[in-house]
Amino acid sequence: MKSERRRHAVIMSKVVLGALALFMGLGCSKNQESAAPSAAGSASGSPAADDTLTVGFIYVGPKDDYGYNQAHHEGALVVSKLPGVKIREEENVPETDDAQKTMQSMVSLDGAKLLFPTSFGYFDPHILVEAKKFPDVTFLHCGGLYDATKHPVNAGSYFGYIDEAQYVSGIVAGMTTKTNKLGFIAAKPIPQVLRNINAFTLGARSVNPKVTTAVIFTGDWSEPKKEADATNSLADQGVDVVTMHVDSPKIIVEQAEKRGIFVTGYHASQAPLAPKGYLTGAEWNWGQVYTQYVAAMKTGHLFDHMPHLERGGFKEGFIKMSPYGVAVSGDAKKKADAAKAALTDGSLVIFKGPLSDNAGKQIIAPGAAMVQTDVNLEKMAYLVEGVKGSIP
Amino acid sequence: MMSAIDPVADVTGIGVWGVPLAVASGAVRIGTPFLFVSLGECLTEKSGRVNLGLEGTLVMGAMSAYAISYYSGSAWLGVLVAGLVGSVLGALHGWLCSLPRVNDVAIGIALISLGTGLAFFLGKPFIQPSATKLPAIDLGFWSSSPEVRSALQINALFVVGLLLAPAIAFLLARTRWGLVLRTVGESSDAARSMGYRVNTVRAIATTCGGFLAGVAGSFLSLFYPGSWNERLSSGQGLMAVALVIFAQWNPVRCLWAALLFGASSALGPALQSVGVSSGYQLFNAVPYVLTLGIMIATSSASRRLPGQPAELTVAR
Structure with missing residues (x-):
């Protein structure tokens, strides 16, 4: 009887632990949903058939979060309006192997040649692994972690002096x-x-x-x-x-x-x-940064035009201010x-x-x-x- | 140099008094959703079943309340719908567990995934818009201090919860319904021999528990923090299961447990706002450490916890 109870206790504790683990996983569960323009028009999904450049954006959270992810999503929307460019977005991708799977599917299924995995934790090891696997795809990471002595040549990083x-x-x-x-x-x-x-x-x-x-x-x-x-x-x-x-x-x-x-x-x-x-407010201006990258990409040699490690502040157009609110005095504005x-x-x-x-x-x-x-x-x-x- | 650390020297604000004030108002604000989920779980467990799925119910309730309030402009309608959605999920749990050889814990875990996943899927369009929020009852009208006034902005749902806890205790202890529920929870054989349908009673208890968990979700999205997003729940649904054990299946004790949990959650930020920021991770972990500590202190390998229904999978 006693061993019976103990066995139950063990099973129960395993179940509860499992439930907790599941819950933690769920917190950042992946929700595949594309806001990119529908690919229905380009038949059979063969992207190499035309000159259209497919650019992939990967976000760690929802793309309309009034925050980090939305700032990148707004940049992606600017890119989507450029001629000859198609975007593919995926949100809620955790900084785990899921990030690698998402990059792989963007490259292999959508034919993306340029990827912006935007979250800080995507770089090491996920971008590094995928960049080695797909040498003809360019991976650009938001965060400034690129090191030319260690990292693949088809990767780069960018960040802004938002301070x-x-x-x-x-x-x-x-x-x-x-x-x-x-x-x-x-x-x-x-x-x-x-x-x-x-x-x-x-x-x-x-x-x-x-x-x-x-x-x-x-x-x-x-x-x-x-x-x-x-x-x-x-x-x-x-x-x-x-x-x-x-x-x-x-x-x-x-x-x-x-x-x-x-x-x-x-x-x-x-x-x-x-x-x-x-x-x-202190805002990112990724639309302008991404437009520069896409223009450089279109020449065929992105890193001939842009450094592997790109940074900028107000001067380079990486950041901007929100318009002043009603409570801001004329003196403060000046x-x-x-x-x-x-x-x-x-x-x-x-x-x-x-x-x-x-x-x-x-x-x-x-x-x-x-x-x-x-x-x-x-x-x-x-x-x-x-x-x-x-x-x- | 200006005094960077000495909080007592502050002339504006309420200085160190902000800490007890924040803890007290946090007890009410953060404790309310815990109170509703734990009351719901208490009711369910008294019937001899565990519904771990309340975490999913909570998130689903938060999302549906926000959506309904956004579309209809009525926050109270949102609360009602959240409760109804919660009841549906509860009834689903109750019905699935009525099937032979089905484990209630496993179904609960499946319902966490279902509720959370469904809420994330359906909730996408509601992350951005602002919905009508629940109004607060201004109990601090007598005070000239904006800090005190804000701390005394009590939500009507808290008052409901305050009344509900003794009401459920009364229902369980003093009414025929309560007796049937407890009988089913203590010994399904005895209940069956008296002619009660065990599965039906349990399904009703789980449905009611689901209603309360749904309402708890609506508090999160419509009052505090008062927004719908995918990180809204910080595990309140699962913690409530621990709180019920902690409260030894007593609804009135659930109230104290929820308040204690809310108060300890508010401690970390309150201390940081007066300049105590070292070890903030530890302060933030206080509620969980507290729960673990009390559970370890009250548990025993040789006897059943007082108040624990004998039919619970955990007890059997």
């Missing part, structure tokens, strides 16, 4: 706040995210030295419940402008509007979600526009001395500066003076 746009958002936030308290909801304490937190704070303090920024880390790229909690906690602390670096800012923007505080957006424009409180112009012509450098971290340690000596291409910026592991909190 420039966060700096401008910070100026608008610093001019708008009444409590001098800003909030930043961040996914993970990695250099890219810290760079945005610091740029936002430096922008705000350049126009309003009394400003501080409180940071909340949620732990992952998409945590709707925690993001809502974080927004409420910040509002409770008297924060009156929040911004974020998460995959989908929708919940944060909606919660901020509900609490009657201001918000600046990220990735794409979330203005329709907060007609009263949306100030501006200061923000001036900073944007100075970042574009290179006369303004965000990370320059004297700069200290929030523990008082000097990061950049007076007179020194780190321009956007400085590799030290990609190893950022500090929060600048004015940021409340520490790196976990």
Whole structure:
């Protein structure tokens, strides 16, 4: 009888573990759905028959998430309108072997010659594996991980200096706040995210030295419940402008509007979600970047025209600002526009001395500066003076 | 240099008082969906069956509530439809488990996949649009502090849940219906010999449980966080199964368990907002650690848990 019960307990625990594993898998389950123009017209799906270039886009989440994926999807839509180009999109592809299967099917079944697997975790090993397998297909990855000494020649990566746009958002936030308290909801304490937190704070303090920024880390790229909690906690602390670096800012923007505080957006424009409180936002401008890549691809030798590792900010058209919201004053607009112009012509450098971290340690000596291409910026592991909190 | 860490020096906002306030309001806000799912699961398990599929029911309820509210403009209609959709999934579980030699746990797992998958598939068009949300009852009208007012924005569903917990406890303990339900859950042979149809009773209990889980989903999409997307549920449906064990199959204890769980979920963000950000992963894990800890503390290899229905697959 006792062994019977024990056997049941073992079976039961296995079942529950299985259920949990299944649930975790489901969280990022794949949902094959193509928004690309129907291929019904081109008979028998033989793409080599004409000059049409098929470009594949792979997203880690839904393509209409008001965030990271939507920004790429908007870029894909620009590409789809180019002559002689057909796009194929797949969303909700997890950063697992599924990414490789999706790339394979885009190449083998759809005849894609250019692939944009957009999520950070697709690069190593998934893109590297597939790029070796299909040497005549070009793989471009969003993230800046390409290393010419290690990685295949038919792969490349691109990324934008979106901290420039966060700096401008910070100026608008610093001019708008009444409590001098800003909030930043961040996914993970990695250099890219810290760079945005610091740029936002430096922008705000350049126009309003009394400003501080409180940071909340949620732990992952998409945590709707925690993001809502974080927004409420910040509002409770008297924060009156929040911004974020998460995959989908929708919940944060909606919660901020509900609490009657201001918000600046990220990735794409979330203005329709907060007609009263949306100030501006740091947006990607992938449409322009992808158009350049497709034009280079059409010549037959993409990497003759574009470097393997492409980066840019305002100047190169990689990023843009959301149009100003109703609450932005004329003075704030003037200061923000001036900073944007100075970042574009290179006369303004965000990370320059004297700069200290929030523990008082000097990061950049007076007179020194780190321009956007400085590799030290990609190893950022500090929060600048004015940021409340520490790196976990 | 400005004080970067000292939260007490703040003149605006409510400083460190924000932490207990956020925890208290989090208990209500985050606890409500847990309360509904766990009440539903409690009802189902009292009849001697486990419905693990409530996770799928919850997500499906969230999606359908959002969709209906978006189309009709009435959030309450959304809540009702979410409940009905939940009932259908519950009835499906109840019916499938009535078939001979069918395992309720396995069916539950299949229903997690079905509910979640169906919700993702049908929910695509509703990720972007904004639906009408559930209104809040403003209990903080007396306060001049916007923080306190916001914390006291209670949703009517929470009040419903507050009344429902003792009501279900009363139903189980004091009514004929409750007695039948408990009899079926304690000994199907006894129930059968008294002339009750065991499978029918269980199917009805599972259907009611599904209704409550659907309503829990509508709270997620129509009140807090108040949006439909595919990462909306953070496992509330599965955690509720643990909460029921934790609450020892007592509906009123389910209420406390749900509140405790909500409060501990709010702790991490609240501490970070006052500048305590080291170890945030640990704070975020508090609710799960708490559940595990209490389950380990109350479990025993040699005796049945108090309140545990004898007919549960786990107990048999």
